[in-house]
Amino acid sequence: MSAVRQYELIYITPPEITDEALAEVHTQVQAVVDRFGGTIEKTENWGRRRLAYEIGRQREGTYVLEVINGPGALTTELDRRLRVLDAVIRHLIVRVDEDLAVAERSRVRRKEDLAKRRVKRGLPPEPTESERHRREDDDDDADGPELGFRAERGDR
C-alpha cells in the first residue's frame, strides 16, 4: 500500500544563503527521501527570484525545485522537517503524477481523434506541413492581440 508517486517540492531560501547551507538543505531532503525508499528524479535551482509578496521581510528568494518519486508517507515527514528549518522560508509539495497522466491521456486522445477524422476524409493521418500552416489561420476573425488583454506583464 505504498505506491510510488511523483511529487514536486519547491522551497524558497533567503537570497543571501551560502552554497553550503543550500547543499545542507538538499542533503536533509535527500535523507528523508532515502529513508522512505524514494528517489530524487531531478533538482533544479532557479536561482534568485523576486517574490510576489514579502515573506518575513524578504523581498527576494532562491528557489529550488526537486522532483521526487516515492510513497505518500514521505510528504508528511518532509513537510515537518522543512517547516523547522530556518534556511527554508517557504515550501510547497504538490503531487503531480496524476495530473501529468491526465494531460498525457488527453494529448494522446486528441491525436487519435484527429487521425481518425482525417482518415475518414481520405487524408493521411498526419497533417502535412503546408496544411498545418493553413490551419493556423482558417478562422475569419482578425488575429489581433487575441487574449493579450490587460495584465500583459510577464514576470515581475
Add this chain to the structure above:
Amino acid sequence: MSDERDSRGGRGAGKAADKEKGGRRGGFFRRRRVCKFCVEKIDYINYKDVKLIAPFIPERGKIQPRRISGVCATHQRALQTAIKRARQIALVPYTTD
C-alpha cells in the same frame, strides 16, 4: 465551423454579431473570446509557469472570472488550482494594492 455564430451568415454577419455583443456602452469593444488553453491545446496548466498564468491575473491580483477571459470551465478549474499553488510559493501575488 469553429463557432456556432458563423453559421448565421458569412463574414459580415459574424462581425456584426460580435459588435452587438461586446460593443455596449462607451465604445468599449471586446470580441467574443475563446479559451486560450483549448486553442493552444494546453492540457496541463503548470503552476510554475508564471508567463502562462499571468494574463489571467489582473492588476488587483484576483483570478479573472471566465466571463471576462472566455476560458472554458474545465480549464478555468485547472487554472484556478495553478494560480492558487503559484500564490503559495510567492510566484504570483495574493493581492496587490
